[in-house]
Structures are given as structure tokens and as C-alpha cells.
Amino acid sequence: xxxxxxxxxxxxxxxxxxxIFQATWTSGGPAGxxxxxxxxxxxxxxxxxxxxxxDGGQVQIPMSGVSFAMAPPINGIDVTLxxxxxxxxxxxxxxxxxxxxMTADVHALLPLGNPPGTINVGLIVEGxxxxxxxxxxxxxxxxxxxxxxxxxxxxDVMYRDGTIPNTIPMQTLSQFGITADVxxxxxxxxxxxxxxxxxxxxxxxxxxxxxxPIHLRLANISPVGTLPDxxxxxxxxxxxxxxxxxxxGFTIDLSMPSVSVEPLTPAPGVEGTNYSLALTNYGFIGAxxxxxxxxxxxxxxxxxxxxxxxxxxxxxxxxxxxxAIAFAAWQQLTSxxxxxxxxxxxxxxxxxxxxxxxxxxxxxxIGIDAGPGANRDALTSLLPAGxxxxxxxxxxxxxxxxxxxxxxxxxxxGFGPDFPHTPFVVHNVDxxxxxxxxxxxxxTTAIHMDGDVTVINAILGSIDVxxxxxxxxxxxxxxxxxxxxxxxxxxDPGTPDVSEGLxxxxxxxxxxxxxxxxxxxxxxxxxxxxxxxxxxGIGSRVIVNAVGAVTGIGAWPDTLPNxxxxxxxxxxxxxxxxxxxxxxx
Numbered sequence: 342x343x344x345x346x347x348x349x350x351x352x353x354x355x356x357x358x359x360x361i362f363q364a365t366w367t368s369g370g371p372a373g374x375x376x377x378x379x380x381x382x383x384x385x386x387x388x389x390x391x392x393x394x395x396d397g398g399q400v401q402i403p404m405s406g407v408s409f410a411m412a413p414p415i416n417g418i419d420v421t422l423x424x425x426x427x428x429x430x431x432x433x434x435x436x437x438x439x440x441x442x443m444t445a446d447v448h449a450l451l452p453l454g455n456p457p458g459t460i461n462v463g464l465i466v467e468g469x470x471x472x473x474x475x476x477x478x479x480x481x482x483x484x485x486x487x488x489x490x491x492x493x494x495x496x497d498v499m500y501r502d503g504t505i506p507n508t509i510p511m512q513t514l515s516q517f518g519i520t521a522d523v524x525x526x527x528x529x530x531x532x533x534x535x536x537x538x539x540x541x542x543x544x545x546x547x548x549x550x551x552x553x554p555i556h557l558r559l560a561n562i563s564p565v566g567t568l569p570d571x572x573x574x575x576x577x578x579x580x581x582x583x584x585x586x587x588x589x590g591f592t593i594d595l596s597m598p599s600v601s602v603e604p605l606t607p608a609p610g611v612e613g614t615n616y617s618l619a620l621t622n623y624g625f626i627g628a629x630x631x632x633x634x635x636x637x638x639x640x641x642x643x644x645x646x647x648x649x650x651x652x653x654x655x656x657x658x659x660x661x662x663x664x665a666i667a668f669a670a671w672q673q674l675t676s677x678x679x680x681x682x683x684x685x686x687x688x689x690x691x692x693x694x695x696x697x698x699x700x701x702x703x704x705x706x707i708g709i710d711a712g713p714g715a716n717r718d719a720l721t722s723l724l725p726a727g728x729x730x731x732x733x734x735x736x737x738x739x740x741x742x743x744x745x746x747x748x749x750x751x752x753x754x755g756f757g758p759d760f761p762h763t764p765f766v767v768h769n770v771d772x773x774x775x776x777x778x779x780x781x782x783x784x785t786t787a788i789h790m791d792g793d794v795t796v797i798n799a800i801l802g803s804i805d806v807x808x809x810x811x812x813x814x815x816x817x818x819x820x821x822x823x824x825x826x827x828x829x830x831x832x833d834p835g836t837p838d839v840s841e842g843l844x845x846x847x848x849x850x851x852x853x854x855x856x857x858x859x860x861x862x863x864x865x866x867x868x869x870x871x872x873x874x875x876x877x878g879i880g881s882r883v884i885v886n887a888v889g890a891v892t893g894i895g896a897w898p899d900t901l902p903n904x905x906x907x908x909x910x911x912x913x914x915x916x917x918x919x920x921x922x923x924x925x926x
Contacts, residue, residue, distance in 0.1 A: 391657025573612025
């Protein structure tokens with residue numbers, strides 16, 4: 342374990358962070374409380390997306406769409422929001438384009454840092470550039486998927502606005518020695534497939550065909566009796582023209598049409614009866630009617646569509662849609678403020694001067710209270726396998742706590758500020774007095790105590806006996822007493838190693854003195870100081886009893902403003918090494 346010059350390093354796994362993000366989303370609600378992720382938001386009317394203007398839009402963000410990944414290159418987190426969108430289009434070019442139902446993934450690259458004026462750690466959105474939020478349509482190009490419907494509906498629009506006329510204006514036919522008035526109708530009846538304009542696009546999008554239902558009639562035929570009067574036919578005219586699709590729309594170039602007339606059929610009523618009669622009973626003039634009428638129709642339609650020229654329907658590009666979604670999401674994120682991840686300032690007394698968050702590949706490390714040469718960028722993961730959070734306390738910090746407690750006044754459980762220059766004397770321990778002359782702490786795989794003690798008047802009531810001892814103390818977590826919860830760190834003293842050659846009772850006295858007496862008592866106080874320092878150093882709850890004594894701590898600063906609680910529990914073992922103490926859960 343290497344805290345890289347920080348007194349304490351706290352670390353959260355992706356799994357723990359995911360709990361925080363879920364709590365952040367849960368607390369966001371429809372209205373979106375500050376410092377949270379919203380459940381939904383609206384896109385205002387008047388929003389422009391490419392060539393479209395919106396009447397409004399609604400965006401839903403289900404919890405299943407909220408995820409994240411660590412983003413070490415920006416020392417932050419890539420938050421993914423899976424959006425479900427409904428966009429209402431103002432004055433759409435075709436009915437099918439009046440509403441778009443889409444899904445999109447928004448990626449927000451949010452840097453880690455300290456919200457202004459705090460030592461808290463959060464995702465900083467204040468001042469976030471809009472380029473940090475991007476969107477990808479996961480439902481695909483809404484226009485490409487509906488291209489055929491849009492094209493067909495656009496033909497209906499052309500018919501309604503008169504670009505494709507409803508009627509064929511009156512003309513005079515002069516052919517085969519007869520004259521006649523020629524007129525007709527172009528139909529587009531949505532309720533009658535036979536009278537519906539249709540449009541089809543080639544699979545390769547290279548050309549498209551418009552099929553126009555046409556009714557043509559001859560009337561006022563002269564000389565009278567040359568043909569039955571009036572005559573009417575029905576047919577379809579197929580106009581094939583170059584077609585192209587661009588990212589922002591499609592074009593059919595009617596200036597270059599290929600026009601073909603399908604076989605003629607008799608019109609309903611007397612017009613059709615007369616047409617059938619003319620084909621069989623009026624000689625070559627009647628027999629030539631199909632050619633004559635087809636030519637008339639073809640010439641008219643060719644002139645009509647050629648004069649229309651290229652017809653283009655525009656729409657927003659996928660990129661423009663994605664940019665608009667990303668911008669709307671950016672506005673929502675930045676309007677709610679920084680998203681808290683770790684908030685020690687919200688819980689009890691805090692003894693933290695500074696914090697330095699670092700995004701690792703699979704976790705978040707937080708350097709706490711930088712010492713000389715502290716290097717956030719050198720932090721690596723401390724998490725034991727299977728744990729979701731960890732706290733590493735540097736050896737220098739642990740030994741500082743031990744020394745501080747040892748040099749407390751005797752009234753506070755210490756050996757005095759001048760110890761060991763002034764030895765600590767213990768009176769009447771099992772009828773004997775002892776003088777503690779040295780106690781040197783260090784860290785090995787335990788809290789190691791190396792000391793010297795003098796048993797006063799141990800032999801013949803006048804001879805002092807000096808002895809050396811060592812003691813290794815481990816640690817483990819246990820539930821805090823009473824109903825208030827929390828956990829306590831409990832010392833696990835081993836059997837002291839005492840100088841050889843001592844009388845049995847002196848050896849027994851020193852073992853008791855170290856394990857259960859003065860040294861054991863201060864070890865218990867030192868462990869409580871470590872517990873309190875952990876709580877104050879990471880901002881977790883400190884639980885005290887009625888007389889103000891610490892009875893336990895919370896495992897993590899589980900209270901997040903505007904969010905709620907994120908429960909956590911320390912787990913055994915507690916790992917002690919020459920580098921410090923590592924606790925995790």
C-alpha cells in the first residue's frame with residue numbers, strides 16, 4: 342500500500358459509484374432536484390434542429406439507461422444517459438414527420454474536482470463546455486427508416502398544394518380528320534387505391550417512380566357521328582426520374598423524366614361504354630383511339646413534370662439531431678449543479694485540509710491531506726479483491742496518532758509530554774511499582790511496540806529489575822455497542838515477548854503490565870484515536886454515547902446532499918503493513 346505522500350487515501354469501486362449514481366437518479370425526480378440526475382425534462386418549443394422547428398419535446402431517462410465508466414484521460418467519469426425522446430415538429434413537410442420517437446445515448450465527460458469552497462468531491466458541471474456532452478442516436482436515422490412513407494406523403498402534399506394539378510385543362514384535339522375538346526382529372530384519393538397517387542423508390546435509391554391515376558375524356562367531337570360522344574378512359578401514368586438521398590433530405594429530378602402510359606381502360610358510365618363501342622364499330626379512327634389518347638396523355642404529363650424541375654424535401658441530418666439532443670442534455674446537467682460523490686463536510690466534525698480526486702481505470706481514489714511530495718497522478722488502486730471501498734492510512738499518520746496519544750498528559754491517558762525523558766511511573770500494580778522508560782511504536786504486520794520497563798524494588802525490597810519487551814497488536818472490526826449502530830476497531834494483542842532470565846513473578850508482572858495494564862490501556866486509547874481519525878479523515882459518522890465517548894463510526898460519508906444515504910460497512914481483515922493501515926468494505 343502506497344498513499345503517495347497523502348496522509349489518507351480513500352477509494353471507491355465502480356460498483357460503489359454505481360450505487361451513488363442510482364441514488365442520485367432516484368432523488369432527482371421529475372422536477373430534478375439540485376445536484377442530481379433528472380428522470381425527465383422538456384425541450385422547449387421554438388428549438389431549432391436543422392431545417393425543423395419544434396413545437397416541443399419530452400425526454401425520459403429511465404434508471405436502466407443510467408450508467409458510467411471511468412475516464413482517466415480527463416480525470417473524470419463518462420456518464421451515459423439513455424434517453425427516450427418524443428419531438429413534435431412545427432409545420433412538418435409531411436404528416437409522418439410531425440412527431441419523432443427516438444432513443445439516444447448521451448455521453449457526458451464530467452471531470453472530478455472540488456465544488457467551489459468545499460473539500461467535497463464531485464462531478465463538476467459548472468463551466469462545463471458543451472463539447473463535453475455528445476449524443477448518439479441508438480434508434481437509427483429516423484428519416485432513412487421512413488423514406489418511402491415520406492416520399493409518398495410528399496406527393497400527396499404536391500397534389501394538395503396544386504403542384505400536381507387536380508384537373509387536365511381543356512385542350513383541342515385535331516387528328517384523323519376530327520376535332521374534339523380534351524380534358525381530364527388527376528386523382529389522389531386516400532380511400533381508393535385505384536385513384537391514389539403512389540411513389541416507389543428503387544432499392545439503390547438511384548431513381549423513383551410516381552404513378553398518377555388519370556381520367557381523360559373527349560367531348561364535342563366533330564364531325565358529329567365520326568365517333569360516339571363523349572368518350573372517357575382511365576389509366577395510370579408512370580413517371581420515372583433520377584432520385585438521390587443526401588444526409589439532409591431527398592430529391593427527385595423531374596426535369597429528366599421517363600413517362601409511360603399504362604393500358605387504357607373504359608371510364609365508368611356512358612364515357613366508358615362509348616370508348617368500348619368506338620374501338621370495335623368505328624373503323625380505323627376508333628381502332629386508333631388508344632394510341633391517340635395515350636400520346637395525348639404522355640405529352641401532357643411530360644410537359645407538366647418537366648416544368649416542375651427538381652423537387653427536394655429537406656430535413657435535419659442525424660448529426661444535427663444528435664447535436665440538439667446533446668445540447669439539451671448539457672443544459673439540463675449544468676442547470677442542476679455539481680453532482681456530489683463524496684461529501685465529508687455534511688457529517689460531523691471533519692479534520693481534512695484538502696482532497697485530490699483521481700480517476701483510475703476501475704475506481705475513484707481520493708488523496709486526503711497532501712504531505713510533502715504528494716503525487717495524485719501516482720495513485721494506484723488499493724482495493725482488495727471483492728471490496729467496494731477502501732481507506733489507506735499512511736504509516737506516518739498512524740505513528741503520528743500513536744505518538745500524540747503517548748505524549749498526552751496522564752489525565753488524558755498519556756505518558757506525559759516529556760516522555761520518555763521523564764519516565765512514566767505506575768504505582769501499586771499488584772503491589773508493585775513500575776517505571777516505563779521507553780516505548781517505540783512502529784508498523785510491521787501489526788502495530789509493533791518495543792519498550793523498556795523497570796520493576797522498582799523487585800528483589801529483596803531494594804533491587805530494581807530492568808526488562809525489555811515487544812508487543813504486536815492486530816486490529817479487527819466489531820459492531821458498535823447499543824442501538825446507535827456504527828462499528829468499532831478492536832485491538833488484538835498478542836503475547837508480549839519479554840527479556841529472558843527473569844523471575845517467574847517478574848515475568849508474569851510485565852506480561853500483565855503490557856497486555857492488560859498501562860501499555861494495554863494506552864493501546865486501547867490509541868486504537869480509539871485511530872478510529873476517530875478515520876472518521877474525521879474520511880467524513881463518516883462519529884457515534885458517541887451519553888457522556889461523549891466515541892462508541893463507533895460509520896463506514897463511509899453516507900449522506901449526500903439532495904440524494905440520501907448510501908450504506909456501507911467495514912469488513913475484516915484489517916491489513917497492517919510497514920506502509921500503513923488498510924481498511925475496506
